[in-house]
């Protein structure tokens with residue numbers, strides 16, 4: 001078996017910022033805080049998040065690297081990033097993502113400041129240090145820097161005026177790349193700083209309530225090392241992709257205006273697709289070549305961010321199970337190049353298109369599933385590809401590429417043409433054993449991929465065969481029924497004798513078994529179609545279907561069928577993947593199932609009287625239309641109630657994001673000041689809203705959905 005690496009997760013909780021309230025709803029817990037001054041303990045550390053429904057309970061998320069508020073940039077780099085530099089110099093593509101809600105510290109972690117440089121400047125320095133140490137190779141470094149803004153890709157290394165949208169294309173071997181993205185050689189740290197600082201100014205940044213300089217785009221910086229071994233005349237290419245994702249957004253907190261909402265919706269959509277891809281990778285729906293090596297989950301402290309923190313951690317937990325099978329990008333540099341089988345990529349059939357973020361991070365291994373949503377691009381021809389290669393234009397951002405034919409522009413011509421004695425050296429300073437190992441791993445990977453392909457093919461044939469058989473059985477059944485109706489006595493009778501009862505029983509069982517199998521098959525087909533179905537449904541229908549599943553799940557959870565309820569909630573999630581409350585519900589039930597604990601759903605609300613509705617409407621905080629919709633809320637709470645409740649509980653603003661004109665009311669304030677400051681009337685209202693239910697407006701509402709979408713669904 002080829003070596004498999006799980007994606008490494010690091011979680012980092014940023015310190016409280018000025019004006020943020022102190023509370024311990026999100027904490028990093030180290031096994032023994034007494035065991036030394038480090039702010040990151042590997043082994044046993046976990047993030048604890050209090051359960052929004054029951055503050056006496058906590059959710060624990062153990063990760064190998066947990067960095068608390070006192071952690072330093074140096075610590076993160078030393079522990080989790082620096083080891084990856086060697087991997088890059090071994091010809092592997094590595095990706096580091098910073099993921100988290102807006103203002104959680106992604107840019108601080110990746111970019112940092114002059115006094116506290118982050119991952120990016122440290123990686124660059126380390127890449128140059130390592131390059132200098134590799135005397136035996138002729139090594140060059142190049143960078144590309146792009147941003148993905150509202151699903152469009154722009155080159156950050158050229159000025160905005162000269163930066164048209166770059167097309168994302170797929171070549172004829174299924175490799176996704178950003179065409180015409182510039183790749184610039186860098187000669188040293190200073191050189192990089194000049195380029196990078198200028199490029200960063202081109203990035204789309206805007207102010208939100210939470211962050212004055214919020215990144216509104218995903219930024220992907222790629223540093224590529226090309227190493228030529230003059231002795232063996234082979235070229236090894238390693239890359240490190242450093243991705244500062246735009247923050248996932250809670251529009252209630254960010255206070256986005258309508259134009260920002262569109263931006264925000266694009267950000268959330270792309271992050272949600274990223275989440276789905278990771279989910280699909282976990283389920284094995286898509287190829288298991290990986291999209292990242294390290295995921296840094298940035299967390300913001302305090303109750304205000306608790307829900308976002310749970311979402312981020314939930315995403316991280318899923319990502320943790322993704323397996324990574326690194327591939328070495330090595331190729332022969334002799335005049336008649338042939339692909340090294342270590343770099344052979346087995347190409348899957350064409351899949352659905354996807355947003356740019358996914359196209360950019362996927363490696364064309366994805367064979368199905370929700371991983372592509374961009375309209376299909378015209379594949380470039382081989383000749384085009386070669387000319388792009390020649391001009392240095394072809395960019396394969398995260399490619400585990402089939403390496404033949406690509407000539408790094410930064411390598412001097414004479415080196416490219418040189419041909420060394422291949423027998424005398426083991427190349428790239430590796431021992432024979434290491435080379436053998438690498439070869440056997442590559443062979444295993446190729447064989448495994450081939451076996452997987454064949455198994456899939458066989459499975460497909462089996463399914464077709466099964467379908468044919470079922471159709472034949474159906475039509476035979478129809479004929480039997482018809483002939484029976486014509487002459488009911490014609491059914492072949494069992495031979496009489498002592499075995500007759502046994503034969504009859506056998507026949508009954510046989511029929512029962514067949515029926516069950518048919519049912520199972522139908523169920524399986526339904527499950528497989530679920531994701532595809534969700535893709536083709538309109539947002540309204542998706543939401544309706546999601547709600548129906550939630551209602552069903554709720555019924556099961558009330559009966560105590562937690563596993564069934566969980567499955568149904570997960571199904572619902574397929575239809576409403578962005579639903580925060582639903583995700584939270586899933587986490588809770590998962591926790592209850594895993595720990596064999598009772599799960600107590602919140603009580604159904606009493607039926608509302610019209611007068612109550614009127615009085616609520618009079619508050620100007622909801623409209624009756626949405627109120628009706630609330631009645632179908634899976635947890636039984638009316639939407640308005642739970643909306644307010646949830647807002648109150650999480651200290652969020654009760655601002656209807658659909659209408660920027662509606663008045664805002666901050667519950668953070670009310671909550672912080674406590675009940676003492678409230679009038680008896682207000683206190684009464686607050687009590688009514690303080691049910692512990694968590695299913696709320698949020699559970700079924702997506703910020704991008706229109707008002708129309710919030711109609712009753714059942």
Ligand SMILES: Nc1ncnc2c1ncn2[C@@H]1O[C@H](COP(=O)(O)OP(=O)(O)OP(=O)(O)O)[C@@H](O)[C@H]1O
Pocket residue numbers: 013014015017100101102103104105106107108109211213214215216245246247248298
């Ligand atoms: N570890 C830290 N130490 C000190 N300050 C921090 C830390 N992390 C973040 N901050 C501060 O918090 C604020 C928000 O951080 P940052 O801009 O990095 O968030 P972000 O996740 O990149 O947000 P967005 O997604 O909106 O771009 C900044 O003022 C930053 O300086």
